Every structure is written in C-alpha cells, then in structure tokens.
Amino acid sequence: MSDTMTAGTVTITSGDGDEIEAYLAHPVDGPQRGGVVVIHHMPGYDRWSKEVVRRFASDGWAALCPNLYSRQAPGASPDDAAAAVRALGGVSDEQLVADVEGAMRHLKALPGANGKVGVIGHCSGGRQAFLAACSLSLDAAVDCYGAFVAKEPDAGFPLKVKPVLGLAGNLSAPLLGLFGAEDSFPAPDEVAQLAAELERLGKDHEFHTYEGAGHAFFATDRPSYRPEAAVDGWEKIYGFFGRHLSA
Amino acid sequence: MCTYLTEKIALEGSGKGTPGWFPVTQAAVYVDHPQHHPQEHTVNIDFTNPGRGPSARVALELTEExxxxxxxxxxxxxxxxxxxxxxxxxxxxxx
Known part of the structure; x- marks a missing residue:
C-alpha cells in the first residue's frame, strides 16, 4: 500500500439540498476504509482544520470537512467568514445536522468506502459532533472539549446555542470525549454532568480529562497547545475510530 | 467554547482592508481567542460593512494593555x- 493521498476542495450536497464547499482527503489506494466527518471549530474552515482532514487520510481514512460558513460567506477567507458568521449568531443546529448528513452521504458514496462513518469536532465542533451523533445514524463520535452540551451559555452570549443534553437518549454511536482539566468551557463539572447522563442512559462512552491542559489543547498553532495531551488524545482517537469504523 | 460578550456599535468612517478602502458601518469588540496573535485571548475589534460582504473587514487583535x-x-x-x-x-x- 502506498502512502499517496488526494486532497482538495469538493462540492457536496447538504442534507437540506444546498450545495456547499467541503475539503476531502483520502488515500488513493489500499483497502476499504471508513470515513470521518471533521467539523471545523469556530475560527472556521481554516488551515488547521484542513491539516486535521489530511492527517486522517494519512492514517488510512477518508475524511471530509464541510465548510459550515459556505452559505453566509462564500469565497471569503476563513477568518473573515468566521467573523461574519459570529456576528450573525453562529450556525444553526438544523444547518449543522444537514451539513454533517450531506458529508456522511458523500463519504459513504466514495469508491473504497466501507459504509462506516464517524464524526469529530473541536471546540464548538465538539458540541456539534455530539448533536450530529444524536440526530443522525453514525458509527462513532468524538467530542473534543465541546461546551454547552449540558449547560446554558451566560446571558448576553452572542451565539444562539442551547444545551443538547436532552438529546442524549438518541445518541446513535459510541462517544469518545477528550477534555482539559483547566478548561472553563466546558469546565470539569459540565463534563461530569454529561458523563453522568450517558451513564444513566447506558450509552457507550469513554471520557478522558487531561491535567495541565485547558481549552484547545490540540491546536498546534495556538499557545493553548499541550503536546502531551494532544499526542495521547490522537492515539485515543486512532484507537477509537479503529475499533468502530473498520469493516 | 471560544466566545464571550460582544459589544457591537454602528459607526461612520472608512477602513482599508483586503478589498481596499470601504465605508465602515459597524464595529464589534469582544474578548476571545485570536486568529493570529500568539496568546490565548485578546481584545478583538472588527470594523466591518456587512452590506459589502464578509471580506469588508479590518481586524485587530490587541492585548488588554x-x-x-x-x-x-x-x-x-x-x-x-x-x-x-x-x-x-x-x-x-x-x-
């Protein structure tokens, strides 16, 4: 098996019928493979999110990141798009689910697809990964430090987000959660609240909280990067997807 | 999560961004994670003109000081x- 991959921008059809931009990477040959939908963080469809997509492809998966800001800011640079969507109150939960659904279908239709698809998101994408896994039929979900899954945002918060803990009964896939002990959004008590609810419902989940790490410890281009937590977290992700997305 | 309270004001002036000079009609001020400045939080100011699209933006990321x-x-x-x-x-x- 070679390590050659293909990566680039494609157009996919969202679950609501809209055509949106997405970044796709996958090996050019090799065995049948599972797919990973990468939900980008608040700063948008940026260089780091695309690096994550290519990283999954280099490990043998097909990965696809829909540009959640395609509709509101077509053609804008990622930072300008993120600022514009932030000013509009963020992406609605309905649109997010539709875009992940479209990405899931696109991955399943690729040559070499084994029919299994997981989802991963960081930051706001962590909450959205949980939301997607409670709204769609997926095979694995990874929530990296997503806030407002269990708790209401403070008054005056600019994004129109609401807790989604009430959807936990619909969780369709095993959930891996990776969190920082020093994070405030989500703080450890919110993570504990989510874990307790999943426990109560008998939902398959595996949570890890890293000491010495705060929010965004996977983000290699930010001072929040914590290599020890990130390296271990990546190993956890590979193992988790390996167990749940292999044919 | 990455965001906190946003102060948004209407204003009148001009700014120079990627598209060149344009009339600025709005500013948003918020403490949040920066795109570029190498620290975890900054005071961010976006001077924009929403009527001219997302690229009509002059962005600043400043330390508190x-x-x-x-x-x-x-x-x-x-x-x-x-x-x-x-x-x-x-x-x-x-x-």
Whole structure:
C-alpha cells in the first residue's frame, strides 16, 4: 500500500439540498476504509482544520470537512467568514445536522468506502459532533472539549446555542470525549454532568480529562497547545475510530 | 467554547482592508481567542460593512494593555483637537 493521498476542495450536497464547499482527503489506494466527518471549530474552515482532514487520510481514512460558513460567506477567507458568521449568531443546529448528513452521504458514496462513518469536532465542533451523533445514524463520535452540551451559555452570549443534553437518549454511536482539566468551557463539572447522563442512559462512552491542559489543547498553532495531551488524545482517537469504523 | 460578550456599535468612517478602502458601518469588540496573535485571548475589534460582504473587514487583535492604551490615545487625540473638528456634521455637502 502506498502512502499517496488526494486532497482538495469538493462540492457536496447538504442534507437540506444546498450545495456547499467541503475539503476531502483520502488515500488513493489500499483497502476499504471508513470515513470521518471533521467539523471545523469556530475560527472556521481554516488551515488547521484542513491539516486535521489530511492527517486522517494519512492514517488510512477518508475524511471530509464541510465548510459550515459556505452559505453566509462564500469565497471569503476563513477568518473573515468566521467573523461574519459570529456576528450573525453562529450556525444553526438544523444547518449543522444537514451539513454533517450531506458529508456522511458523500463519504459513504466514495469508491473504497466501507459504509462506516464517524464524526469529530473541536471546540464548538465538539458540541456539534455530539448533536450530529444524536440526530443522525453514525458509527462513532468524538467530542473534543465541546461546551454547552449540558449547560446554558451566560446571558448576553452572542451565539444562539442551547444545551443538547436532552438529546442524549438518541445518541446513535459510541462517544469518545477528550477534555482539559483547566478548561472553563466546558469546565470539569459540565463534563461530569454529561458523563453522568450517558451513564444513566447506558450509552457507550469513554471520557478522558487531561491535567495541565485547558481549552484547545490540540491546536498546534495556538499557545493553548499541550503536546502531551494532544499526542495521547490522537492515539485515543486512532484507537477509537479503529475499533468502530473498520469493516 | 471560544466566545464571550460582544459589544457591537454602528459607526461612520472608512477602513482599508483586503478589498481596499470601504465605508465602515459597524464595529464589534469582544474578548476571545485570536486568529493570529500568539496568546490565548485578546481584545478583538472588527470594523466591518456587512452590506459589502464578509471580506469588508479590518481586524485587530490587541492585548488588554494595548486596548486600554488605544482608548487613552483616542481620548488624548480628540482632546487635542477643537471640539467638532472631525464630527460627522463637518463633512462637506455632496456635489
């Protein structure tokens, strides 16, 4: 098996019928493979999110990141798009689910697809990964430090987000959660609240909280990067997807 | 999560961004994660014109000290000029 991959921008059809931009990477040959939908963080469809997509492809998966800001800011640079969507109150939960659904279908239709698809998101994408896994039929979900899954945002918060803990009964896939002990959004008590609810419902989940790490410890281009937590977290992700997305 | 309270104001002026000079109609000020400055949080200011699309934006990411210094500097500059010299009403009539 070679390590050659293909990566680039494609157009996919969202679950609501809209055509949106997405970044796709996958090996050019090799065995049948599972797919990973990468939900980008608040700063948008940026260089780091695309690096994550290519990283999954280099490990043998097909990965696809829909540009959640395609509709509101077509053609804008990622930072300008993120600022514009932030000013509009963020992406609605309905649109997010539709875009992940479209990405899931696109991955399943690729040559070499084994029919299994997981989802991963960081930051706001962590909450959205949980939301997607409670709204769609997926095979694995990874929530990296997503806030407002269990708790209401403070008054005056600019994004129109609401807790989604009430959807936990619909969780369709095993959930891996990776969190920082020093994070405030989500703080450890919110993570504990989510874990307790999943426990109560008998939902398959595996949570890890890293000491010495705060929010965004996977983000290699930010001072929040914590290599020890990130390296271990990546190993956890590979193992988790390996167990749940292999044919 | 990455965001906190946003102060948004309407304003009148011009800014220079990726598309060149454009009329600025709005500013958003918020403490959040920066895109570029190498620290975890900054005071971010976006001068925008939503009617001209997302690229009509002049963005600043400042440290807390820099933001306070900037506020003081604006106050000092205004105090050193006669009241009303840069007021909107001083604009010459359109021809």
């Amino acid at each position: 820099a933001a306070r210094d900037l506020v003081d500097a604006i106050q000092r500059a205004l105090a050193s000029a006669p009241d009303g010299l840069a007021a909107a009403g001083r604009r010459p009539a359109a021809v």
